[in-house]
Amino acid sequence: MPSVSTQITWIVVGxxxxxxxxxxxxxxxxxxxxxWLDQLAWMLEALLVVRALAGLGAFSGDGPPSxxxxxxxxxxxxxxxxxxxxxxxxxxxxxxxxxxxxxxxxVGVIAxxxxxxx
Amino acid sequence: xxxxxxxxxxxGPHQVLLAFYALFTLAAGARSLVQLTTQYDEAxxxxxxxxxxxxxxxxxxxxxxxxxxxxxxxxxxxxWIELGGVLTVGTLSLAVREWFPDASxxxxxxxxxxxxxxxxxxxxLIWLRRQQRSHAVG
Numbered sequence: 001m002p003s004v005s006t007q008i009t010w011i012v013v014g015x016x017x018x019x020x021x022x023x024x025x026x027x028x029x030x031x032x033x034x035x036w037l038d039q040l041a042w043m044l045e046a047l048l049v050v051r052a053l054a055g056l057g058a059f060s061g062d063g064p065p066s067x068x069x070x071x072x073x074x075x076x077x078x079x080x081x082x083x084x085x086x087x088x089x090x091x092x093x094x095x096x097x098x099x100x101x102x103x104x105x106x107v108g109v110i111a112x113x114x115x116x117x118x
Numbered sequence: 119x120x121x122x123x124x125x126x127x128x129x130g131p132h133q134v135l136l137a138f139y140a141l142f143t144l145a146a147g148a149r150s151l152v153q154l155t156t157q158y159d160e161a162x163x164x165x166x167x168x169x170x171x172x173x174x175x176x177x178x179x180x181x182x183x184x185x186x187x188x189x190x191x192x193x194x195x196x197x198w199i200e201l202g203g204v205l206t207v208g209t210l211s212l213a214v215r216e217w218f219p220d221a222s223x224x225x226x227x228x229x230x231x232x233x234x235x236x237x238x239x240x241x242x243l244i245w246l247r248r249q250q251r252s253h254a255v256g
Contacts (some may be wrong), residue, residue, distance in 0.1 A: 027134075044220060068156060072148045080144075093129035100136040 005054040009115045010074050012047050013091055014110030023104060026097035033071060033100075034049045034065055038085070045081045051114070052078050056118045073114040082106050131245055138238055139179035145224045145231070146172035153220070157225055161220035169239040171223040171235070174200050182242060192249050197246060201239035206227060206238070 019040050026033060055074050064070035084103035088096035150168035158165065178200055181193035208227035211218045220229055226236030 037211050066152075066156070068152045073154065076144065076148070080141070083140075087137070088133065091133075095129045095131060095133045096130070098134040099137045102134060103139065106141050 002084065004117060005057060005118065008047070008051045008054050009111050012044070012051050012111045013108050015044055015047055015113065016104045017098065020101050020104035020108070023097045023100040027101060030094045031097075032094065033088075033097045033107050037100060039086060041052055041081060041104070044104065044107065045078070048077050048111070050102065051111060052093060055114060070114070070117045073110055075115060077107060077110045077114055080110065121172050130186065132182055132249075135182050135238075135242055135245060136179060136186075138234070139182060142223075142231075142235070142238070143172055143175040144254050146175055149223065161218060161222075164218050164222035164225065165220040167224065171203065171207075174203060178239075178242070182245075185246055185249055188253055190246060190253070193200060193242070194248050194250075197239045197242045201243070202238065204236050240243075 001109075019037075022040065023037055026037060052074050055070075058064050058070065081103050084099050088099050146168055150165055150172055153161075153165040154169065159254060160249060178193075178196050181196040184190075185193035198208075204224045209225035211222070211225040218225055223231065224235055226254060
């Protein structure tokens, strides 16, 4: 059975794909960014924080093969989405949903890389 | 402040470009710094080129931000430099394999990043052309 952090990773990846697709649909349809999309994005951030906390367990024992790479991914995984949300604060236009698409795809990729370097 | 600057909408496709450039500045910068400091001897050329890519993305981010408010001069230079870098490094990585025992960000035209590094400057140049047209008309 996969470890807890691995299971959380796949939940994060699946959820990130969902958020990215919904945000992309909003952008493509040129709709104003709905409030629920922000809520989904912040839910994704909460999952990423849980994944990062679970990822701290990798430091018990021998630790990850490349500590600096692992720590870099760990920090990036929780920082990308808040920075993206801050950059579109107060802007509800459809292109702002495109920024969420990019950020959600990025954190999904980071979560996979985090798992690979653990 | 010029008229062009004051009438430029805050929202637009440049926001997505800026998000990509910020991400690639972070990704290429962190990757190159880790590699240069922990495994320099393995592939110094590739690692320095990754750092150059990170600097290019940071300048590209600034250039697009400036272009979004009507100052397109720097972006029209920077995006061509970036495209030239991706094509040059991508071609060299295929033609002179021994220079790249480890990959750089632009190796094989950015295959390690889903070819986004090759698409990004082209998308930027298309947006810039439209931006220049809209300011010429407006």
